[in-house]
Amino acid sequence: MSIFSYLLPKKEKSASVAKERLQIIVARERSTRGGPDYLPQLQEELLMVVRKYVPVDQDAVNVQMDRESGCEILELNITLPEQE
Amino acid sequence: MTKIVVVTSGKGGVGKTTTSAALATGLAQRGHKTTVIDFDVGLRNLDLIMGCERRVVYDLVNVINGDANLKQGLIKDKRVEDLYILPASQTRDKDALTLEGIEKVLDGLKEMGMEYIICDSPAGIEKGALTAAYFADEAVVVTNPEVSSVRDSDRILGILSSKTRKAEQGEGDIPARLLLTRYSPERVESGQMLSVEDVKEILAIDLLGVIPESQAVLNASNAGSPVILDRESDAGQAYDDSVARFLGETREHRFLTSAKKGLFGRLFGG
Numbered sequence: 001m002s003i004f005s006y007l008l009p010k011k012e013k014s015a016s017v018a019k020e021r022l023q024i025i026v027a028r029e030r031s032t033r034g035g036p037d038y039l040p041q042l043q044e045e046l047l048m049v050v051r052k053y054v055p056v057d058q059d060a061v062n063v064q065m066d067r068e069s070g071c072e073i074l075e076l077n078i079t080l081p082e083q084e
Numbered sequence: 085m086t087k088i089v090v091v092t093s094g095k096g097g098v099g100k101t102t103t104s105a106a107l108a109t110g111l112a113q114r115g116h117k118t119t120v121i122d123f124d125v126g127l128r129n130l131d132l133i134m135g136c137e138r139r140v141v142y143d144l145v146n147v148i149n150g151d152a153n154l155k156q157g158l159i160k161d162k163r164v165e166d167l168y169i170l171p172a173s174q175t176r177d178k179d180a181l182t183l184e185g186i187e188k189v190l191d192g193l194k195e196m197g198m199e200y201i202i203c204d205s206p207a208g209i210e211k212g213a214l215t216a217a218y219f220a221d222e223a224v225v226v227t228n229p230e231v232s233s234v235r236d237s238d239r240i241l242g243i244l245s246s247k248t249r250k251a252e253q254g255e256g257d258i259p260a261r262l263l264l265t266r267y268s269p270e271r272v273e274s275g276q277m278l279s280v281e282d283v284k285e286i287l288a289i290d291l292l293g294v295i296p297e298s299q300a301v302l303n304a305s306n307a308g309s310p311v312i313l314d315r316e317s318d319a320g321q322a323y324d325d326s327v328a329r330f331l332g333e334t335r336e337h338r339f340l341t342s343a344k345k346g347l348f349g350r351l352f353g354g
Contacts, residue, residue: 013274013275013276014275014276015272015275015276015277015278015279015282016275018230018231018278018282019278019282019286021231022231022234022235022278022286023286025235026234026235026238026286029235029238029239029242030238030242033242
């Protein structure tokens with residue numbers, strides 16, 4: 001770090017950006033891990049259906065499979081965009 | 085009792101073969117009879133890193149197919165006692181690598197009294213990588229402090245927890261430890277590189293060692309001599325520490341901070 005860099009505007013360090021991005025993507029990929037193979041496709045098709053009616057992001061549909069005392073729960077989360 | 089160790093990473097070019105060579109050599113140096121197997125069918129390179137490329141006559145696929153017996157396939161290292169190399173085949177037919185075939189080879193090595201079998205996995209998550217990991221008792225996950233490598237390592241950890249024989253038999257996850265390679269303390273200190281703590285936190289596994297970015301690694305591969313044999317080098321010493329930890333010794337992690345600069349360097353250095 002040279003003396004001149006103190007005079008320049010501070011940019012966010014790239015390592016912390018990397019860490020944040022990794023934490024998010026890794027958490028997302030872990031959530032689908034170990035679930036049935038059809039989950040990604042189910043998510044994709046649900047997204048297509050929702051998009052027929054509401055314009056939503058790629059991340060708007062979240063599908064998760066949980067196991068609780070012998071029964072499986074399919075958890076479905078759809079985030080709709082805020083109304084203009 | 086033979087221990088089978090897979091050296092894996094998902095991503096290519098992060099140092100799996102360098103690590104496999106160093107780990108196997110370090111174990112053999114400590115008197116443990118060790119074989120290191122190259123699973124990268126079609127792209128063999130362990131022979132070059134170990135410096136035995138001109139002594140390859142038979143390979144893993146030859147041994148599996150019965151064209152050669154195990155003793156003919158194994159190359160005995162000329163520098164270190166108790167160290168053997170089983171090279172991969174250059175044939176493009178990856179289907180030759182069957183689980184039954186590999187199991188037979190591993191059983192043969194056990195009968196020979198190997199204490200450690202190091203499986204150098206190919207990159208990716210295809211059949212070759214799955215085959216290398218399947219019989220493992222333990223894993224070393226090689227990772228660079230860089231986003232794609234960390235993500236791929238996490239992916240591999242997921243695969244290790246479900247696709248090994250132990251996992252299939254319900255014996256649970258095999259122990260997996262992190263080896264962080266190409267680490268540059270200067271760049272970590274200036275905020276340009278993920279720190280060892282960052283990577284540990286994201287992957288949530290135990291740390292086996294940190295290998296600093298070092299000219300010695302390229303020199304070693306140029307010469308065909310595992311970098312752990314270069315006792316003067318930082319990377320060689322870091323690998324030696326890692327092997328000691330692998331065997332249960334407690335050793336302080338070294339080479340995690342940059343050499344301190346003087347006042348002049350701090351004012352005007354990059």
